[in-house]
Amino acid sequence: MTSQRLCAVIGLLALWLAQLAVARTAVTPVKELRQRPRASPADDDEPDLESLYPAHNLSVPIDHFHNSTLYAPHSNGTFPLRYWYSAAHYAPGGPVIVLCSGETSGVNRLPFLYKGIVYQLAKATGGLGVILEHRYYGTSFPVDDLTTESLRFLTTEQALADTDYFARNVVFEDVDADLSPESAPWIMYGGSYAGAFVAFLRVLYPGTFWGAISSSGVTEAIYDYWQYFEPIRIHGPRACVDTTQAFVRVIDGILLRCPSDADLTARLKETFLLPNVTYDDDFANVLSGGITGWQGRNWDPEVNDPSFGYYCDNITTGELLYPDTEGLRDSVAELIGASGGAAGAAHEDDSSLTDRMLNWIGYVNATAVAPCAADSGSTQNQCFTNRNATYYAQTDLAQTWRAWAYQYCTQWGYLQTGSGAPAHIDPLVSRTIDLEYTSLICRDAFDIWTSSDVQAINRYGGFDISYPRLAIVDGEADPWKEATPHATVARDRASTVEEPFLLIEGAVHHWDENGLLPNETTADLPPQPVADTQATERDFVRAWVAEWYMRKDRRA
Incomplete structure (x- = not known):
């Protein structure tokens, strides 16, 4: 690699650090929960979408299910459910196209109203x-705090009922038309959690919602979701995947095969410039920060998270990108040997892996260790631990991280482990990242010590969910x-046409959701x-909408 390219790689890494996504490791450390961004950065070339689309609120019941003990003590109150709309393309007789925003502020979904899937449809x-x-999420809070008791109304069941109530009661003030579900077809769209959500809407409330598109819809709740890494293992760049698996064999060969050798473990952490990370699973979690960037990939360069590409470029080159790591060569070679050797079929010998591991150490230093050191007053444990009962005990509305964590701890699961991978599969993250580790937040934040009640979700259909005018759209390489x-x-x-079942070649996570304006396409x-x-x-x-009017004419 030329010195010019080396500078470019390091420069791109510095740029990436400034834009680093929060959930870049298998488990989000407490320090990064504190820094969770509240809104997506706006494109400088686009208008201010919050000004273009003013927010509105509809008062909806806090508790739709007074016969269920799950929500006791019950509430007769209401809360403001926030929404936005655009009549820019509306013509009399047109449908209502609703994007359910899912587990984030709805503000983050406004680009899809401006030029994404909602705009297109x-x-x-x-x-x-x-x-x-x-x-x-966002400003749609039915409570004044986020204690576990206050969070009891945060279930998918209640949110689905909100959406039905919304459709049957909202009035779009500047649209001179009856847009109730009896007078216009309602077509729902959602991606990821929201993708499963709209699929459930179609099944549970078919008289309200005429059709739905479930994009990357996770309709099957799974507690130990080790399979998250499988599409990466299968579809990721071969050299990057093989090298990552070899790295994990080294790390686990020491942490799991030699757990009583405290000196060897300490040498491993020192070599990775992380000597002060106390817990082995926290240490291994820091090292997962490259491979987990896969989900952030997108076909649009303005939306794409380049971190996965930077990671792979760093660990697969045969040249030393970080000269300062040369002094660690002997230590790395000894660690590979102590782990039982990890070259395997992907490498000719352990010396080849040594070169790549030196670049990995440099990468971890650039993306994790150095930024932590630059944050004056923070120790490595404070930067990287998943253990902080005092922080997890905070329950004010500013603790926005609590909402989705409560949902997956109570019902959805999706704990992304390395330990769950079958013995014949070399995982892409350490097997020290297990259910005990990934569920720490459940115990410390919500006092939940049991596994998630995934059956509360899977009763809606799971893998087999199917309904007329329910489209299933997924990415071939989506984790x-x-x-x-x-x-x-x-x-x-x-x-x-009645039940579309589409798999987007090479796509990752709901790649059909974002789009370009006509003058931006190439x-x-x-x-x-x-x-x-x-x-x-x-x-x-279009066919679904035509069918709705055909049936309406027959009824008339």
Whole structure:
């Protein structure tokens, strides 16, 4: 590698550090929970979307299920559910296209109203575009704090009922038309958790919602979701995957095969410049920060998180990118030997792995160790631990991290472990990242000591969920694919206009959701698989809308 390219790599890493996504390790350390961003940065070339689309609120019941003991003590109160809409493409007789925002502030979904999937579907059908926030996210809070007791109303069941109530009671003030579900077809869209959410809406409230598109919809709740890493292992760049597996064999060869050798473990941490990280699982979690960048990949360069590419470029080159690590060569070679050797089929010998591991150490230093050191007053434990009962005990509304954590601790699961991988599969993260470690937040934040009640979610259909005018759209390389109806263990299906079943070639997480304005498209963007999928979505939604009016005419 030339010195010019080396400088470029290091420069790009510095740029990435400034934009580092929060959930970049298998488990989010407490320090990063504190720094969780509240909104997506706006594109400098786009208008201020919060000014373009003013927020509105509808008063909805806090508790829809007074007969369920799950929500006792019950509430007769209401809370403001926030939403946004655009009538820019609305024409009389058009549908209502609603994007459910899921586990984030609805503000973060406004780009999809401006030029993403909502824009595309509304334009294609003469529809009204809507973004609807989920209870307990953004400003849609039904409570004054986030204690475990106050969080009892945060269930998917209650949020689904919110959405039905919204559809049956909202009035879009400047639209001179009756847009109730009896007078206009409502088409729902969601991605990831929200993708499962809209699939459930279609099944539970078919009289309200005429159709739904579940994109990367995780309809099967899974407690130990070790399968998160499987699409990365299968579809990731071969050299990067093989090297990462070799790295993990070294780390686990020491931490798990030699657990009583405290001196060897201490030498391992010192070599990675992390001598003051007390717990082995916290240490291993820091090292997972490269491979977990896969989910952030996107076809649009303005949306794409480049961290996975930087990681792979660093660990697969045969040249030393970080000269300062040369002094660690002997130590790295000794650690590889002590671990039992890890070269395997992917490397000719352990010396080849040594070169790559030196670059890995440099990468970890640049992306984790150095930023921690620059944060004056923070120890390595404070930067990287997943243990801080005092922090987890905070329950004011500013602790926005509590909402989704409560949902996955109580019902959804999805604890992403290395330990769950079968023995014949070399994991991409350490097996020290196990259920005990990934559920620490459940115990310390909510006093939940049992596994998630995934059956509360899977009763809606799980892998087999199916309904007329319910589209299942997934990414071939999505780490969440194994929790969708496209999972390896799920049944195969034919794709029809009535029940589309689409797998986007090479795509990661709900790649059909974001889009480009007509003057932004190029010969390569969106890529053909995404463009084809979005065109198919427009076609079948038009067909669904036409069917709604045909049936309405028959009833008349």
